[in-house]
Amino acid sequence: MSNAFTTFLNNRTAVQITVYAIVCGAIFLFPLVLDNDFLLNRYARYLVLGMAAMALSLSWGYAGILNLGQALSFGIGSYCMAMALKLRTVPVHTGEGGLPDFMVWNNVETLPWFWQPFHSMPFALLAGIVVPVFLAVILGWFMFRGRVTGVYVAIITLATLVVGNLLIIDQQRFTGGFNGITDLAQLELFGIEFDAYSKSTYYLVAVCMTVCLFLALAVTKSKAGMILQAVRDHEDRVRFFGYDVAWYKVLAFSVSAGIAGVAGMLYTVVMEFASPTFLGVPLSLSIVIWCAVGGRQSLLGALLGAILVAGMEGTLSESETFLDTWTLIMGAAFVLVVLFLPNGLAGLFEMLRRRLAAQPAEKPTEGATDAAVLADKGAAERS
Amino acid sequence: MEFFLQQIMTGLSIGSILLLIALGLAIIYGSMGVINMAHGEFVMLGAYGAWAMNAFFGVGLLPSLIVVFLGVGALGWLVERGVIRFLYRRTLDTILATWGLGVMLQQMIRLSAGGELRYVEMPSVLTGTVGILGVDVPGYRVFIFVFVAALFAVTWYLMFRTTFGTKLRAVVQDRSVASCFGIDADKVYSLTFAYGAGLAGLAGALVAPLKSVSPEMGTTYVVDAFFVVVLGGVQSLFGTVASALMLGELTGGLAYLWNDTIAKALVLLAIIVLIRFRPQGLFVSRIRS
Incomplete structure (x- = not known):
């Protein structure tokens, strides 16, 4: 060598x-x-899920904040995009002034005030990032100012997620309830139309993913990133050095939420609908699992972990032989990874690098x- | 007045079911620090156990409780020996491992018992209503309340009045010192986990007649149970009781004022705020770290 x-x-x-x-x-x-639009759509989906896992790795792996409510940011981003695209549908069954169909069924007469600004696409794109970040700053400030750590962070974020999910399902008149927001228009940016089943959408996802990945990498390499890792390993020592630990944690928490918001917006474009399951507990826990399998302390590891696991789920659940047993296999795989590879697959790679x-x-x-x-x-x- | 009493009874009923499910979790989390996401699946297994005993052997609910307790307890013991004991040094990872276990248990039930809803019959002696202070309360709910109270008494006795409980509390306080005094910490922990799992199984069998039994039923329970335990305060059995009853009354009351969903959301918000200001739980005066 x-x-x-x-x-x-x-x-x-x-x-x-x-x-x-x-x-x-x-x-x-x-x-x-791969020249197959159907498969490209599926891989674009995996990439988006990978982004969500990568965002979690930023807060969990680098700052030690186990956020079980990652799907909240993801879902909010997804709904922001869906609201904007819903208002762009060709009015077939819609009410006056392009009132969304589910509002007509629920006897809503006029477009509610918080739907109004979503007529503007730039506003929607901004909202998909700003709203999750804003919520994360508030929640982060609330938690980390009070020096809430460890499992209590996990429980608070989980509770917040459940509240968001309940509200979205409950406010059926404005959110479509269980059905979510379906029958959307296609996203159009800079004159390019992003059909979910086309190369353009795949590239849109790939570009956003790359930008977010390197942005997150830059955060981890910055001074703030170093301090965050120190906080993860020994919070009190960093505090004794005079650093304001809470704000660094809020920073990691909100950057992570922002990236998850972007991922959520892309998810709506790829899936062509938004649903309350996008901010459900099962998805949120899955994100944590992907992150753990790929390697929580590696951004790329988390990303690839999500692609790998979600991809395996997709393939196994469709094959004849594993139709019934794939959940068993996945469950067993998670347990084994947690037991024997605490740093996930990225941990293996890191070991290899050091060995070489x-x-x-x-x-x-x-x-x-x-x-x-x-x-x-x-x-x-x-x- | 009668209406007010009715509300209190509804709250007590919700609270007793919460406590039933949270009690096993309180022991496992409170003494071992293990966050058992498979707890909901233990509850689910208990419910299926009661169903299977009835469907295949014609055994009624009450006699099958013993079988369910022992069966789910044995499974808990296996889980502790096979997985949990490797994770005592990194307890946050127990969330992940036990979640994986939960997924597997769910799928096993789906494959063996089928994914459709199952129903468990109430014991016929308990189908009537009981008048308490002029309010009619379903007999089965009263039974659950009494059963939970008894279960709590047994658990309290086990923890604070037996040699096993003393050993457990010693291991919780300082594992290595306890080991030096000849306590087999491994054995104490695995038995504790088995007992907690057995309680979860009992809870599942008891709620089965009230709700339909499905492979996914555990997921909602485990989240609620966690809130009860954390709110009550880790390592405080009485705190768990108080917080279960409080959450029950709060949910019942708010559900009357608005609706079930809003009630649940408001209760969760209250929990978030309470955890923020009292992470040690509402009913713990001092805590050892």
Whole structure:
């Protein structure tokens, strides 16, 4: 193995950026290999779910905030997009002034005030990010100011999610209740129409995913990201150093919510509807599981974990032999991963990288480089 | 006045069912710190156990309670030995592992008993109504209330008046010191988990006649039960009772004022605020960490 390669392997950030770029590149090239709009739609769906898991990894893996209510941000984003697209449907069965059909069935006379601004697409796109972020800031401030940690964070976020879900189902007149918002128009941006079953939507998802992934990576590499990891490992010590721990946690929590909101918006575009299950407890727990399987402390790991698990679920549930047993297999796989791979599949990769980097170089090198390698390796081991 | 009493009775009934389900969880979470997401599935298994005893062996609900308690308890013991005991050092991960277990249990039931709704018959002695202070209350609800009270008394006795309870409390306070004194911490923990699981099974068998039995029935229960336990305060059995009854009354009252959904949402909001200001629970005066 060449020396340059070993040095490269010892630089964790360089390896990360390279691997991230390769994966994103592969995702972009994928439609060249697969020319099937139905399958592309499905993979776009997995990518969106991957984004949600990646966002969770930012708050859970890097900041130690186990957010069991990740689907709340996801669902709100999804509903924002659905509301805007619903108002753009060709009025066939709609009421006066393009009143959505389910409102007509529920005897709603005029479009409620909070639906009005969704006539504007830019507003909807903004709302899909700002509303989840705003809620996350409030909830985060409320929790972390009170130094709520660990399992209590999990319970509070779970309770918030259930409240959101109940409200959406209860306010059937304005949200479509159990049925959600269906029969949507297609998203149109910059003159491009995004048909759910087309390459354009796949690329839209891929672009958003790549941007969010590198944005999240930048956050983890920033000073705030370092402090967050320190908070995760030892909150009190960071506090004694004089850092305002609560605001750093709010930051991670809200960035994560924003990315989940974007993912939710894309999910509506890909699925062509929004439903209360998008902010349901089962989906929210699934996001946590994907994140754990892929590796909670790796953004890319969480992303790939979601694609892998959701993809396996999709394939297994359709095959004849596993029709009945795939849930059993998935359940057993989760248990095994939690028991034996606490850092998920990304943990395996990290072990491999260290193993390779630790191999002695074949040729003797100059003292200076050697020292640098050693110092670097030391840093890698501590990290 | 009568209406007011009626409301209180409804609340007590909801509260006693909550307590029934939360009691096992309170023991497992309170003493071991394990967040058992499969608790709802233990409840579900109990309900199916009662159904199966009736459908295949013609055994009534009351005699089958013993079988259900032992059966689900044994399963709990297996789960503790097979999975949970590896996770005591990272208790947050028990959420994930037990959720995976829950998914598996659900699917096993779906494959063996079918996904359709099942119904369990109420014991015929308990189908009538009982007049309490001039209010007619279904006899079965009164029975549940009394049964839960008895179950609580037994649990309290077990925890605070027996050698086993003393050992358990010692292990909870300091596992290594307790081990030094010759207490088999592994055995204590696995038996505790089995007891908690058995209680969950009993809860499932008892609620089965009130609600329809389905493989998914546990999911809603486990979330509610968690709120009860956390609100009452970990390691406080009496706190669990108080919070179960409080949540029951609150849900019943609010549901009368608005509707079930809004009541539930408001109760959850109240829980969020309470946890924020008293994470140690409402009824714990001091806590050891």
